[in-house]
Amino acid sequence: MTRMTNANDAGSAVSGAGSNGGRNLSDAAIVARVDAGTLSTVIDALSALVTECRLEFDDDGLSVIATDPAVVASVSVDLAAGAFETYDGANGTFGLDVERLGTIVGLADRDRPVTLAVDAGTRHLHVGIGELRYEMGLLDPETIRSPPDPTELRFEYGGGAVLPSATVDRFVGATDLVANHLSIALADEALRIEADGDVDAVSLEFEATDLQAFTPGEARSLYSLEYLRDMSRAIPGDAAVDLRIGTETPISLGFEIADGDGSVEYVLSPRIARE
Amino acid sequence: MTRMTNANDAGSAVSGAGSNGGRNLSDAAIVARVDAGTLSTVIDALSALVTECRLEFDDDGLSVIATDPAVVASVSVDLAAGAFETYDGANGTFGLDVERLGTIVGLADRDRPVTLAVDAGTRHLHVGIGELRYEMGLLDPETIRSPPDPTELRFEYGGGAVLPSATVDRFVGATDLVANHLSIALADEALRIEADGDVDAVSLEFEATDLQAFTPGEARSLYSLEYLRDMSRAIPGDAAVDLRIGTETPISLGFEIADGDGSVEYVLSPRIARE
Amino acid sequence: MTRMTNANDAGSAVSGAGSNGGRNLSDAAIVARVDAGTLSTVIDALSALVTECRLEFDDDGLSVIATDPAVVASVSVDLAAGAFETYDGANGTFGLDVERLGTIVGLADRDRPVTLAVDAGTRHLHVGIGELRYEMGLLDPETIRSPPDPTELRFEYGGGAVLPSATVDRFVGATDLVANHLSIALADEALRIEADGDVDAVSLEFEATDLQAFTPGEARSLYSLEYLRDMSRAIPGDAAVDLRIGTETPISLGFEIADGDGSVEYVLSPRIARE
Structure with a gap:
């Protein structure tokens, strides 16, 4: 087995050596x-x-x-x-x-x-x-499972909002108390999250004026909390999350990393609501 | 299901609204x-x-x-x-x-x-x-199980002491190492706690002069550690605990909450010692 | 059962008293x-x-x-x-x-x-x-199992090094990812640790100049990670660890405690490598 052994490597080149045989x-x-x-x-x-x-x-x-x-x-x-x-x-x-x-x-x-x-x-x-x-x-x-074609991940969103990652943690944590899915909707001047359990219900309403950005539009969809919970845990604490939604369309959650030299985007398909 | 939706509610009135039907x-x-x-x-x-x-x-x-x-x-x-x-x-x-x-x-x-x-x-x-x-x-x-009549919870206590919640945590934690019950007694000028295990034994003696208050009296009873452990965990860290006991009587543990605008009292029945 | 009850004991003598019978x-x-x-x-x-x-x-x-x-x-x-x-x-x-x-x-x-x-x-x-x-x-x-004769614990070591306890934690933690044993060896001017898993391999090389002390010598042996992990957890965070090894000999890990008024030494037998 090849081993990397030069402990003094400080630059971009890693050179191999060592008692067990090296490889440049x-x-x-x-x-x-x-x-x-x-x-x-x-x-x-x-x-x-x-x-x-x-x-x-x-x-x-x-x-x-x-x-x-x-x-x-x-x-x-x-x-x-x-x-x-x-x-x-x-x-x-x-x-x-x-x-x-x-x-x-x-x-x-x-x-x-x-x-x-x-x-x-x-x-x-x-x-x-x-x-x-x-x-x-x-x-x-x-x-490894083939990734989707990036062009398939471009959706028409009705509107959206930019909000701190702590806000995503908050609505995910609160709705998680009552249900395993939640609805995200744009109201006139607010982002509205709702979850209904068998007995209890939770709602959160974030006024546009309290958000970092707000793009009004027609939008209301139901999503799985399990996915949003995993995503919210992976979003860095200081990130501004660019949330985009439509009506019964996927939701997009994007944020910058590496001081803007990188980016992450999650896209999550909606659940079909049984009425 | 009724939902509360007014995010601007800052006072005592919570008004209902929302897409799913509101209720004032x-x-x-x-x-x-x-x-x-x-x-x-x-x-x-x-x-x-x-x-x-x-x-x-x-x-x-x-x-x-x-x-x-x-x-x-x-x-x-x-x-x-x-x-x-x-x-x-x-x-x-x-x-x-x-x-x-x-x-x-x-x-x-x-x-x-x-x-x-x-x-x-x-x-x-x-x-x-x-x-x-x-x-x-x-x-x-x-x-829900009927609560006792408050008058039934008034006992004659032989004496007592006022002590920091940390002291309660300490004697509960120490006696928990050897037994599942402990004895609490008033000595002449001290509060004395003892627990006997099969091989090991623990005792703690808190001198009256080291306590926030001390009321001497005839008192010695045996109590379940399980209850005292649960109670000690629920007592706020900065509380002064008003402990009252007698001989083979319940123990009362009281403390103030809400800066004195509220109070909590636990009453725990004694265990009968098998001699 | 005898109980110690004098809460005012502040010196070296512990005197017994108490209601259940004392013993001096x-x-x-x-x-x-x-x-x-x-x-x-x-x-x-x-x-x-x-x-x-x-x-x-x-x-x-x-x-x-x-x-x-x-x-x-x-x-x-x-x-x-x-x-x-x-x-x-x-x-x-x-x-x-x-x-x-x-x-x-x-x-x-x-x-x-x-x-x-x-x-x-x-x-x-x-x-x-x-x-x-x-x-x-x-x-x-x-x-209790008889301890070994101390003279049996004196081995001839080929060389060794003095290193911070954090360094021991580091090579134990890293090699633990791939295997349940590791090799420790002295290279010309370095302490070298290696572990091989089925697919992955880890090596760490600590240059003599980066160590608190270094005694070169012929030394290379294989040890059980389980033991080294338990030992590394018990070594205080601020200890300087005196590590001594040889070829297919035990390893000795020593450190001072109590500001030099005490010492601990672990000796661990090597595993025989199957080639």
């Missing part, structure tokens, strides 16, 4: 370096929906689109080359065990740089954090 | 407003013994008396009208799911006001916390 | 007083390997040597008389339920003094923490 990674397909906090945010965003995904690297940076097993929700992540400390990228598609990489990156402080080097030949991802080298097997992208 | 709550039996911290303290005090109880509202405020299912302990809570920010009360008795209300109030920061409006007609409690409206079904008071 | 402990075999933090460190060190052990008291202080049930690892603890606030010791060997004493000491703040009085006659350990008296049954030392 100058022929690694991709070498990139990014702070652990940004990488964790990306991993958390993906983990809300999937356990494995396809990483797409090109000259512009990293992008991932993935759909949950039930094909009810999707997540799109873009991380521009500018979000990386160094980005020495070639084109390539690799299959990633998302949870495994999350555990490794979790060993690092959030502001610590993490070096990622993809060895396309051995299909391994080399993760370097300070004196730590982790060699992780990659998955065959062909064995 | 000016005919609500009771409308009261109190900070979440005080309400949580009351709910925690009740939850130590019961999962449901009867709320009694009258001109003076709110009172609750409840007995645990084994009828070994009781809790009495009084919250004077002055403890409320606004109190627009009529007389009435309602059955409450204590745990459910606790979960809802747990969504609010402790210093945030919570509006309670009882709709006697639909038997619903409307809970308002900021932009959140929770409509909660009330229980039929007739289905 | 001036004839206790050992009376010692030490801060809860030091005692907790000792207990944690022992608890990593054993649930019961033999305490050896003599004029110089307290010493314990114990071996885990599988006889794979041992722990030696020395606490000099100077580590105690007061130490009024006679010679004696007593069997201790380590976990039980840990729970009791856990009731005290770390800087609070704890009084230990061994009553050899009744075979009880009396633990005093402020107003709390805990009377704990001791075990018959003959029923």
Whole structure:
């Protein structure tokens, strides 16, 4: 097994050595370096929906689109080359065990740089954090569920609002007390959330003037709380969430990451209400 | 189902509206407003013994008396009208799911006001916390175990002491290591706690001079640790606990809440010691 | 059952009294007083390997040597008389339920003094923490697994390093992700840790210049992660760990406690690598 051993690696090139046989990674397909906090945010965003995904690297940076097993929700992540400390990228598609990489990156402080080097030949991802080298097997992208075509994820939304992530946490947490789905609607000058249980009911009304932005429109749909709960947990605490909805259409929840050098968008299909 | 929808409600009146049909709550039996911290303290005090109880509202405020299912302990809570920010009360008795209300109030920061409006007609409690409206079904008071007559809860105590809640936590925690019951006794100038296990034994002696108050007297009784543990958890960290005991009599643990505008008293029957 | 009841005991003598019959402990075999933090460190060190052990008291202080049930690892603890606030010791060997004493000491703040009085006659350990008296049954030392002869724990080590306890936590945590054993080796000017899983591999290389001390030498052995994980949890956060290894020999992890008035040493046998 190849091991990465040069503890002094501080730049973009990870060179192999060590008693068990080395392998020069100058022929690694991709070498990139990014702070652990940004990488964790990306991993958390993906983990809300999937356990494995396809990483797409090109000259512009990293992008991932993935759909949950039930094909009810999707997540799109873009991380521009500018979000990386160094980005020495070639084109390539690799299959990633998302949870495994999350555990490794979790060993690092959030502001610590993490070096990622993809060895396309051995299909391994080399993760370097300070004196730590982790060699992780990659998955065959062909064995991973195909992501949707991005054009299929563009919907006509009736309107929307921009709100703090804490507000999303709040309406998800409150409606979760009574039901496993909730309705999100745009009223004249307010965003309105409702959930009905067998006995109890919850509603929350956020006035347009209390929101960071508000686009009125015709919109009311029912969504699964389970998905929204997982998504809300993955949204960073300081994010402004761009929420877009229509009537019986998907909802889109978007937010910036990496100080604007990256973005995440969740799209969740509506549930059909039984009247 | 009726829903409360006016997010701008800042006073004592909660008016109903909304797409699903509204209902004016000016005919609500009771409308009261109190900070979440005080309400949580009351709910925690009740939850130590019961999962449901009867709320009694009258001109003076709110009172609750409840007995645990084994009828070994009781809790009495009084919250004077002055403890409320606004109190627009009529007389009435309602059955409450204590745990459910606790979960809802747990969504609010402790210093945030919570509006309670009882709709006697639909038997619903409307809970308002900021932009959140929770409509909660009330229980039929007739289905709830009858509370004891308050006069039955007045006992002759041999003496007692006033001590910080941390001291109660301490003797409960220490004796819990060896047994499931403990003896509480007044010595000449000390409060003395003892518990005997099969092999180990614990005793704690609090000198009168180290206590906030001490009333000497003949007193020694054995109590169940399980009840005292639940009670000690519900006593606020800054409370001064008024402990009264006798010989083979109940123990009373009382403390003020709401800056003195309310009070809680636990009464726990003794266990009969097998000699 | 004898109980300790004098809440005013502030010195080294614990005198017995109380309604249930007292017993003067001036004839206790050992009376010692030490801060809860030091005692907790000792207990944690022992608890990593054993649930019961033999305490050896003599004029110089307290010493314990114990071996885990599988006889794979041992722990030696020395606490000099100077580590105690007061130490009024006679010679004696007593069997201790380590976990039980840990729970009791856990009731005290770390800087609070704890009084230990061994009553050899009744075979009880009396633990005093402020107003709390805990009377704990001791075990018959003959029923406890014999500790190894200290001379058997002296090995020839090829070299070693001194490193912060956080570094031990780090390599244990990282290698734990992929395997249940790890190899520790001395390279020319570095300490090198490796673990191989079925698919993934981890390595960490700590340069001599980044360590608190480094003694080069021929050394490479394989160890069980389970033991190292338990040991790393018991090492205080601020300890400098003296690590010594050889080739297919035990590893020794030593650190000072009680500001240098005490020490702990773990010795762990190597696993035989299957090549």
